[in-house]
Amino acid sequence: MEFTKTNNGFVKYDEQGRVIAEITYSTTSNPNVVVADHTFVDSSLRGQGVAGKLLDALVKDMAEQNKKIIATCSYVVKKFQEDSSFDFINAEK
Numbered sequence: 001m002e003f004t005k006t007n008n009g010f011v012k013y014d015e016q017g018r019v020i021a022e023i024t025y026s027t028t029s030n031p032n033v034v035v036a037d038h039t040f041v042d043s044s045l046r047g048q049g050v051a052g053k054l055l056d057a058l059v060k061d062m063a064e065q066n067k068k069i070i071a072t073c074s075y076v077v078k079k080f081q082e083d084s085s086f087d088f089i090n091a092e093k
Contacts, residue, residue, distance in 0.1 A: 003053075003057050006024075008024050009022060009038075010022065010057045010061075019040070020041075021040060021050050021054060022039070023038065023040075023051075023055060024037055024039075032066065034062060035070045035072050036071050039055070039073050051075055059086065063089055068089055070090075080092075
């Protein structure tokens with residue numbers, strides 16, 4: 001699944017240009033840390049692992065920029081707590 005990179009995350013559009021999945025982040029006073037603050041997946045895509053793919057895209061992008069992530073979005077908080085493979089990017093570890 002392909003996502004479009006935006007100024008503050010990744011998004012998937014449908015054929016009509018509507019957002020059907022996205023993950024967003026905001027910057028912090030520390031230029032090396034962002035806050036993952038929102039994940040959305042349309043009901044038509046749920047159960048297909050789309051949220052995980054969005055998170056993977058964000059993690060890859062931030063790792064390439066040598067940035068860490070603070071999770072405030074409930075989905076990202078849960079994934080960071082459950083999966084230690086995210087520890088390298090988790091700014092709170």
